[in-house]
Amino acid sequence: MTDEITLNCPMPFNDYERVVLAHGGGGRIMHRLINDCFVAAFDNPFLAAQGDGATLNLSGPVAMSTDAFTVSPLFFPGGDIGSLAVHGTANDLAMCAARARYLSVSFILEEGLLLADLHRLVDSMADAAKAAGILIVAGDTKVVEKGRGDGVYITTSGIGTLLDEAVDAPPSPARMRPGNSVIVSGPVGDHGAAIMALREGLLTEETQLASDAGPVIDPVSALYRQGIDVSCLRDPTRGGLATVLCELACASHLGIYLKESLIPVREPVRDTCEFLGLDPMYVACEGRFVAVVAASDQARALQVLHQHGCPLAAAIGEVQQADAGTVVLENAIGSLRVVDRLSGEQLPRIC
Amino acid sequence: MEVCGGQTHTIARYAIETLLPDAITLIHGPGCPVCVTPLAMIERARILALEPGVILCTFGDMMRVPGQGGDLFEARARGADVRIVTSSLDAVAIARQNPQCDVVLFAVGFETTAPTTAMAVKQAAALSLSNFSLLAAHVRVPPAMSLILSSPENRVDAFLAAGHVCTVAGVEEYPDIAERFSVPVIITGFEPLDILLGIEGAVRQLESGVANVENRYARSVFADGNPLARAAVSEVFEVVDQHWRGIGIVPAGGLKIREAFGTFDAQQRYDCDPGDVSEPRACMAAKVLQGLVKPAQCPEFGRGCTPEHPLGAPMVSTEGACAAYYRYRSTEIVRLAHD
DSSP states (O other), rough: OOOHHOOOOOOOOOOOOOGGGGGGGHHHHHHHHHHIIHHHOOOHHHHHHHSSSSOOOSSSSEEEEEEEEOOSSSEEETTEEHHHHHHHHHHHHHTEEEEEEEEEEEEEEEEBHHHHHHHHHHHHHHHHHHTTOOEEEEEEEEEOTTTSSEEEEEEEEEEEEEEEGSSSSOOOOOOOOOOEEEEESOOOSHHHHHHHHHHOOOTTTTTTOOOOOOOOOOHHHHHHHTOOOOEEOOOOOTTTTHHHHHHHHHHHHHHHEEEGGGSOOOHHHHHHHHHHTTTGGGOOSSSEEEEEEEEGGGHHHHHHHHHHHHHHHHHOOEEEEOOOOOOOETTTTTTTTEEEOSSOOOOOOOO | EEEEEEHHHHHHHHHHHGOOOOOOOOOOOOOOOOHSSSHHHHHHHHHHHHHEEEEEEEEEEGOOOOBBOHHHHHHTTTTTTEEEEEHHHHHHHHHHHTTSSEEEEEEETTTTTTTHHHHHHHHHHTTSSSSSEEEEEEBOOOHHHHHHHHHHHHHHHHEEEEEHHHHHHOSSHHHHHHHHHHHOOEEEOSSSHHHHHHHHHHHHHHHHOOOEEEOOOOOOOOTTTHHHHHHHHHHHEEEEEEETTEEEEEEEEEEEOOOGGGGGGEEEEOOOOOOOOOOOOOOHHHHHHHSSSGGGGGBBBTTTTTTOOOGGGGGGGTTTTHHHHHHHHHOOHHHHOOO
16 A cells, blocks of 8 residues: 555545545546445446436326434444435335335535445445335535534435325325324334433443334335325424424314323333433434324224334324313323423433 | 422422322422522633633533523534533543543532532542543532521421432431421432322321421432442532522532642633623522422513523523423413413
């Protein structure tokens, strides 16, 4: 390697270990990164065509969504920022009852990022996309100076086609009715608790924490296929279960009545949150969703979810006419209180 | 009166007051470390944070307390290096990792957090760290209880003492309080059932006309507390009279770094005098902290003062009575707001 550097000829030195500014400079080094890393991993004819954009052939109603991902650390138990960036946007589309078909992705790379890490997370994106039948058809790469990014930021935008059964009545808070059952597809708070435990050095084999990051389209499409009357879908990512339920109560101008004892929270998640002074109801999930369904379909909806990858799905409450715009929670000891949005970040308590 | 903000939080979160007969009123005590930290101290922290080359470490709750020139989040947005730590010892680690910077630990809290702060100072001394110092505002609970009971406006018939404070500091200061003021002191935990047990203990004593110290948090509290933690605290700190925000000077109500560790005292090391500071006039935090009014009785509660725009510290911390009331407010309050 040192021999190459001593050459007088200003040849680009290609075998970089880390991202350098030239990887976003538009020249050969960038071109090589795009071909060797992105095009090779995402491997599809749209990218291979190397156009300025992709020309798609879609028919029927489509949904579109976009999401930016800024996770630190980049790799965590249960996933990494790459697969998260695919699932995140695909899940947003699933909440529109749409199956993601095409994604675009833009990377903001920080100078100094290990190229091996970049390859690893790009492969993880490719695997996640392939497993979900999604093609990554367009992309962009920028490099920022060291200290101006957090390794890598990823933004994905996606287009999905609506599930046939949802075309006539796509899920929406406007479809919610008093009496509807509120179902959550699994235990809440796993992703946020795992990330915070990792950052705080609390993660050991004993803690048994892992992100729940993953796709939700299969259980969603199973609900529709089985003829469940779905009013509304929402994924409790940032702000957690409490925040999305507040949003739904507000948007529907109806109340939501929850029973705390019915909300599934894993023991290690509860303990980690208790230790850090956080409330699991406000901690992010990345592979769960809330489904508001007709009361008469509640039992069947749970059965369908239990059979389609959500064994711990649970009915946690119902939509009500009273207390419009408000989420009311019945505590384990039988008293009632309001569940409010957070004011800002959830901050660890002092003691 | 429940002393600790963690207990207030549980009471609000589980709406325990709605389960009690009318004869029992819960008065929320001053046990929120963020709330009783003097405004001048918060200003000092902000001034230090904005010093070039300083990394200010503090606990999450302190970030949002408004000083006169904004809170620590705003200082961070203006370029200050402010880091949230979950343990005082993290600040020592940060000082070791950043020898080119001066690390100041802004440490607040009761007997519960004082031991880790003491350990941080001891560790820094053992490592001869010259870039670590402490802006400390640690306070002691029993003297504040005595002060509240001495006030002519006192409404407290019984105390639910702060279980975690007792876990560290033991219970030796309480028999004197119970006897002198004829109030039952029930050492109480933090789960909803702990609170109910504490209330039950207080009611039983009041009905039988006795005033004793009773440990209803025996799974955590031993009579002499945690001797190792107490030894660390008294090695590093000495007991002094201290200003509590909203309450005033509490005799023997605080801890000051001993002269032997004076090189780690940020107030000796830096010029960070904030000059005159004054409390926002509309805020009734002082009365709330003394248990004289309930948060919702303040005319600004939920109107001029919300967690997004707090006028006083009790609306900031989750342990503050105002924030706990606001966050877990009853459906009645929400209905009122809608009407």
